[in-house]
Amino acid sequence: xxxxxxxxxxxxITLLPEIEFSITPVRIxxxxxxxxxxxxxxxxxYQRRLNIPTGWLSASDVTGLTEMIxxxxxxxVSYPVTGGKESGYFVFELPELRAFKYDSNGVAQWYGVTLExxxxxxx
Numbered sequence: 001x002x003x004x005x006x007x008x009x010x011x012x013i014t015l016l017p018e019i020e021f022s023i024t025p026v027r028i029x030x031x032x033x034x035x036x037x038x039x040x041x042x043x044x045x046y047q048r049r050l051n052i053p054t055g056w057l058s059a060s061d062v063t064g065l066t067e068m069i070x071x072x073x074x075x076x077v078s079y080p081v082t083g084g085k086e087s088g089y090f091v092f093e094l095p096e097l098r099a100f101k102y103d104s105n106g107v108a109q110w111y112g113v114t115l116e117x118x119x120x121x122x123x
Contacts, residue, residue: 002080045122052115059108090117
């Protein structure tokens with residue numbers, strides 16, 4: 001299944017498969033400009049930045065994610081890529097929460113939950 005799975009090794013939370021998310025490579029290194037105007041880059045590598053706008057998320061999933069991040073912000077993430085699935089360890093920020101409602105079954109839901117994380121590894 002093409003879902004994003006976030007885990008701390010004890011518990012896992014699987015997000016809906018139709019979520020649109022972004023993976024942005026971020027250059028790690030320094031740059032400087034020489035006296036003749038050329039830019040010199042000292043590139044160490046690239047980190048991946050995940051931005052996952054989850055849409056609707058149950059209150060239990062929000063609570064689980066928040067507790068996992070508070071306990072240890074470094075979590076394992078498995079996510080779909082063009083060649084199948086990829087996984088790695090990412091450092092998470094606490095999620096941004098927007099609006100609360102009850103669905104037709106009376107289950108508490110949060111809308112607009114956005115998860116942001118940066119890979120722990122440098123490629």
